[in-house]
Amino acid sequence: MTIFPQPSGGRIAGTRHFFAVRAYYEDTDLSGVVYHANYLRWFERARSDLLRLLGIDQRAAVEAGEGAYAVADLAIRYLRPARLDDDVLIVTECTRMRAASCRMHQRALRLTRAGAEGEVLSEASLRIGFVAPGGQPRRQPSGWRAAFQTFLDPEPSVTASPESSA
Amino acid sequence: MTIFPQPSGGRIAGTRHFFAVRAYYEDTDLSGVVYHANYLRWFERARSDLLRLLGIDQRAAVEAGEGAYAVADLAIRYLRPARLDDDVLIVTECTRMRAASCRMHQRALRLTRAGAEGEVLSEASLRIGFVAPGGQPRRQPSGWRAAFQTFLDPEPSVTASPESSA
Amino acid sequence: MTIFPQPSGGRIAGTRHFFAVRAYYEDTDLSGVVYHANYLRWFERARSDLLRLLGIDQRAAVEAGEGAYAVADLAIRYLRPARLDDDVLIVTECTRMRAASCRMHQRALRLTRAGAEGEVLSEASLRIGFVAPGGQPRRQPSGWRAAFQTFLDPEPSVTASPESSA
Amino acid sequence: MTIFPQPSGGRIAGTRHFFAVRAYYEDTDLSGVVYHANYLRWFERARSDLLRLLGIDQRAAVEAGEGAYAVADLAIRYLRPARLDDDVLIVTECTRMRAASCRMHQRALRLTRAGAEGEVLSEASLRIGFVAPGGQPRRQPSGWRAAFQTFLDPEPSVTASPESSA
Numbered sequence: 001m002t003i004f005p006q007p008s009g010g011r012i013a014g015t016r017h018f019f020a021v022r023a024y025y026e027d028t029d030l031s032g033v034v035y036h037a038n039y040l041r042w043f044e045r046a047r048s049d050l051l052r053l054l055g056i057d058q059r060a061a062v063e064a065g066e067g068a069y070a071v072a073d074l075a076i077r078y079l080r081p082a083r084l085d086d087d088v089l090i091v092t093e094c095t096r097m098r099a100a101s102c103r104m105h106q107r108a109l110r111l112t113r114a115g116a117e118g119e120v121l122s123e124a125s126l127r128i129g130f131v132a133p134g135g136q137p138r139r140q141p142s143g144w145r146a147a148f149q150t151f152l153d154p155e156p157s158v159t160a161s162p163e164s165s166a
Numbered sequence: 167m168t169i170f171p172q173p174s175g176g177r178i179a180g181t182r183h184f185f186a187v188r189a190y191y192e193d194t195d196l197s198g199v200v201y202h203a204n205y206l207r208w209f210e211r212a213r214s215d216l217l218r219l220l221g222i223d224q225r226a227a228v229e230a231g232e233g234a235y236a237v238a239d240l241a242i243r244y245l246r247p248a249r250l251d252d253d254v255l256i257v258t259e260c261t262r263m264r265a266a267s268c269r270m271h272q273r274a275l276r277l278t279r280a281g282a283e284g285e286v287l288s289e290a291s292l293r294i295g296f297v298a299p300g301g302q303p304r305r306q307p308s309g310w311r312a313a314f315q316t317f318l319d320p321e322p323s324v325t326a327s328p329e330s331s332a
Numbered sequence: 333m334t335i336f337p338q339p340s341g342g343r344i345a346g347t348r349h350f351f352a353v354r355a356y357y358e359d360t361d362l363s364g365v366v367y368h369a370n371y372l373r374w375f376e377r378a379r380s381d382l383l384r385l386l387g388i389d390q391r392a393a394v395e396a397g398e399g400a401y402a403v404a405d406l407a408i409r410y411l412r413p414a415r416l417d418d419d420v421l422i423v424t425e426c427t428r429m430r431a432a433s434c435r436m437h438q439r440a441l442r443l444t445r446a447g448a449e450g451e452v453l454s455e456a457s458l459r460i461g462f463v464a465p466g467g468q469p470r471r472q473p474s475g476w477r478a479a480f481q482t483f484l485d486p487e488p489s490v491t492a493s494p495e496s497s498a
Numbered sequence: 499m500t501i502f503p504q505p506s507g508g509r510i511a512g513t514r515h516f517f518a519v520r521a522y523y524e525d526t527d528l529s530g531v532v533y534h535a536n537y538l539r540w541f542e543r544a545r546s547d548l549l550r551l552l553g554i555d556q557r558a559a560v561e562a563g564e565g566a567y568a569v570a571d572l573a574i575r576y577l578r579p580a581r582l583d584d585d586v587l588i589v590t591e592c593t594r595m596r597a598a599s600c601r602m603h604q605r606a607l608r609l610t611r612a613g614a615e616g617e618v619l620s621e622a623s624l625r626i627g628f629v630a631p632g633g634q635p636r637r638q639p640s641g642w643r644a645a646f647q648t649f650l651d652p653e654p655s656v657t658a659s660p661e662s663s664a
Contacts, residue, residue, distance in 0.1 A: 004447055007354035007419050008340035022339035024380050025390075026373045026535065028528035030228055030582055032299065032395075035524060036237040037210070040203035041358045048356050052417065058357075059416040062196055063364075071202040075241040081301050084391040084528055085384065087339050115336060133198065135247050170613055173520035173585050174506035188505035190546050191556075192369065192539045194362035196416055198561075201358060207524045214522050218583065224523075225582040229530075250362055250557040251550065253505050281502060362560055364631065368569040369542070372535035394528055403534040407573040413633050465530065467579050 010049040010090075014154055017053070017092040019046035020111065023082045033081035039122050040074070043106045046090035047128070054147040066141065067132045072101060074126035080110075082121050087111035094152055100137045101129040102148060176215040176256075180320055183219070183258040185212035186277065189248045199247035205288050206240070209272045212256035213294070220313040232307065233298045238267060240292035246276075248287050253277040260318055266303045267295040268314060342381040342422075346486055349385070349424040351378035352443065355414045365413035371454050372406070375438045378422035379460070386479040398473065399464045404433060408456040412442075419443040420453065426484055432469045433461040434480060508547040508588075512652055515551070515590040517544035518609065521580045531579035537620050538572070541604045544588035545626070552645040564639065565630045570599060572624035578608075580619050585609035592650055598635045599627040600646060 010019035021042050029035040047069075051058055062068050082088055089109045096103040105125050110118035130140040140148075176185035187208045195201040213235075217224055228234050248254055255275045262269040271291050276284035296306040306314075342351035353374045361367040379401075383390055394400050414420055421441045428435040437457050442450035462472040472480075508517035519540045527533040545567075549556055560566050580586055587607045594601040603623050608616035628638040638646075 003343070003345065004350050004421055004443065004449070005340060005342055005352045006443070006447060007352045008337060010337055011335075013335065018336050020337045020339045022377075022381075024373075024377045025527045025529075026376060026533060029523045030225075030526040030528065030530045031234040031236065031523075032528045033236075033301070036240070037203045037206035037524065040206065041356075044203070044358060045354075045356045048417075049354075057417075059196075062416070068197040070197065070199075070247070071244055073241070073243045074202070075239070077239045078237055081236070084394070085380075085389075089336055111336065111338070115338060117336070135199070169509075169511065170516050170587055170609065170615070171506060171508055171518045172609070172613060173518045174503060176503055177501075179501065184502050186503045186505045188543075188547075190539075190543045191361045191363075192367060192542060195357045196360035196362065196364045197357075198362045203358065207522075210524060211520075211522045214583075215520075223583075228582070250560070251546075251555075255502055277502065277504070281504060283502070362557075363566040363568065365568075365633070368572070369535045369538035372538065376535070391528075400529040402529065402531075402579070403576055405573070405575045406534070407571070409571045410569055413568070467531070 010046060010053065012050070012053055012151065012154075015093055015152065017046065017050040017151070019049050019090040019092070021045065021088050021090065023084055023086045023088065025084065027082075028084055033083055036078060039076065039078075039108060039124070042088065042090055042108060043092075043124060043126075046092050046106065047104065050092055050151070054144075054151060056144050056147055061141070065133050067130055067138050069128045070131045072127040072129040074124060076122055076124035078122045080119050080121050082108070082110065087115075088121065089117060094148060095125075097145065097148055097152055099139045099145075101127055103127045176212060176219065178216070178219055178317065178320075181259055181318065183212065183216040183317070185215050185256040185258070187211065187254050187256065189250055189252045189254065191250065193248075194250055199249055202244060205242065205244070205274055205290070208254065208256055208274060209258075209290060209292075212258050212272065213270070216258055216317070220310075220317060222310050222313055227307070231299055233296055233304050235294045236297045238293040238295040240290060242288055242290040244288045246285050246287050248274070248276065253281075254287065255283060260314060261291075263311065263314055263318055265305045265311075267293055267306075269293045342378060342385065344382070344385055344483065344486075347425055347484065349378065349382040349483070351381050351422040351424070353377065353420050353422065355416055355418045355420065357416065359414075360416055365415055368410060371408065371410075371440055371456070374420065374422055374440060375424075375456060375458075378424050378438065379436065382424055382483070386476075386483060388476050388479055393473070397465050399462055399470050401460045402463045404459040404461040406456060406458040408454055410454045412451050412453050414440070414442065414453050419447075421449060426480060427457075429477065429480055429484055431471045431477075433459055435459045508544060508551065510548070510551055510649065510652075513591055513650065515544065515548040515649070517547050517588040517590070519543065519586050519588065521582055521584045521586065523582065525580075526582055531581055534576060537574065537576075537606055537622070540586065540588055540606060541590075541622060541624075544590050544604065545602065548590055548649070552642075552649060554642050554645055559639070563631050565628055565636050567626045568629045570625040570627040572622060574620055574622035576620045578617050578619050580606070580608065585613075586619065587615060592646060593623075595643065595646055595650055597637045597643075599625055599638075601625045
């Protein structure tokens with residue numbers, strides 16, 4: 001048994017994925033708050049963690065020349081700023097699945113000191129497409145679509161809301 | 167007279183601002199193309215350059231505790247990927263001015279080897295709000311609004327299209 | 333009790349601080365491995381976490397105009413590349429404490445699938461100075477130095493090596 | 499003839515390469531100055547521009563699976579902070595050439611309003627190795643070494659110092 005800490009790992013509860021990040025110096029700018037583009041980095045970390053939890057190996061797909069997910073479009077609203085040392089919860093949902101893309105909704109919420117959901121900092125809707133190494137849209141690997149399907153339609157036993165499963 | 171190169175500087179032609187960036191290693195990710203969040207950094211560089219050309223001193227405003235511009239919302243479409251060593255033109259327009267915010271439209275186009283406009287890589291619509299250091303919306307400094315007004319309604323002598331002014 | 337994940341938190345064991353990060357798309361470049369400058373971001377996250385564990389509130393110090401830590405010099409060797417999805421352990425030690433600065437040693441190691449120490453990816457020696465908002469060196473707040481002293485000379489009860497304390 | 503601005507391009511004068519960057523919001527952190535890791539990004543932009551001026555096509559080499567340059571070690575001293583809107587000159591020299599690597603020296607200087615050399619902000623010494631896609635050291639392509647040789651030993655006609663050639 002090891003005593004080393006492990007990287008922050010997210011979890012899936014029903015049709016939502018939860019992931020946590022902390023705001024560091026690198027994330028802020030001289031206005032004292034998190035730089036707007038860095039929320040996109042946080043959202044991407046959460047999506048990568050979700051893929052990992054679904055058993056999808058992005059790195060193997062890139063290395064094998066199969067392709068990778070790429071953001072096709074994204075709309076984000078910035079509601080409140082995150083500040084240094086804030087703990088932030090990223091909530092991810094998949095709202096529509098197509099052959100070559102899926103639409104996702106992501107929110108960043110401040111975690112309270114007690115580790116509960118606080119104010120919404122930003123929320124985004126985005127479409128992720130699977131693309132071949134040359135950049136052309138490509139159908140998602142069938143195994144990946146099947147994995148995502150379990151996230152879209154979880155079995156009843158795991159659909160309990162996060163509150164009630166605590 | 168100096169022989170040192172100067173940082174890339176943009177220019178205003180009529181109601182459009184033109185700025186150029188190049189894609190470096192830092193901008194790319196392992197899929198071989200520019201990481202999606204980095205277009206937001208490029209767009210922000212262009213907006214900062216525009217403010218500078220309009221005579222607006224962002225740093226003085228932050229240091230004096232007056233406030234800073236912050237992105238309120240943003241929608242971006244990714245049409246084609248930028249690759250290492252691509253020269254990219256950022257075109258910025260201001261489409262609406264309010265007391266505390268303005269709406270802008272920005273596009274990234276690949277510059278051809280000849281330095282002309284090439285394919286559109288991405289385009290974004292965003293709203294920028296002026297905020298006090300505490301984060302509350304605040305009216306833009308009147309001098310800044312006046313400066314922006316010259317960009318929205320340039321005098322006839324400078325409204326020539328970039329093509330005809332070459 | 334909440335079910336939300338929390339951000340990765342480090343821990344102190346004796347005179348060493350352990351922190352874990354994961355390599356995401358944002359960290360890589362088109363050569364397929366983690367971009368060299370991003371190790372500095374990882375090391376900074378670990379130092380910020382160490383300060384937090386020592387009870388040092390960086391954000392309050394910046395907001396109160398007292399000052400902030402800044403890197404004065406840094407030497408880093410890159411031994412092996414980190415790749416997407418790698419879990420990486422950051423080990424931080426403080427090797428010398430002065431009135432206005434401290435010298436630290438940091439290493440990045442790949443975590444094995446079993447969560448144990450793997451190969452060393454990079455190692456760095458750096459000096460961190462405390463600086464006033466204007467940029468001048470300044471003595472570290474006395475409370476901060478006292479906090480660091482507990483890290484440099486932990487009490488016998490916590491000096492057990494991480495291996496034996498598992 | 500185009501009227502569009504072009505990205506900042508560096509120039510070689512004798513055994514030195516000059517390149518300019520500007521500090522934007524993305525480069526700063528909440529302490530109000532440029533984040534330490536971002537100097538490494540600036541230095542890398544300058545090295546990439548140098549390679550380009552020497553006729554070396556990094557992207558083609560990566561895409562052909564030949565390899566890429568990677569930083570092997572780096573030591574940097576931070577002397578003075580850069581601030582938002584500062585124009586910064588990056589001066590690069592190659593101090594030693596080996597079969598699989600070269601040692602370089604890079605400095606960041608503030609450009610004065612008149613575009614002349616100002617204070618030194620940071621300076622770095624680093625070794626760049628050529629590595630195969632799998633990560634193993636590899637001899638630099640012979641054409642690349644020849645190109646670098648022209649930078650190490652420029653012909654007399656171009657060895658004039660930048661001052662005297664102004």
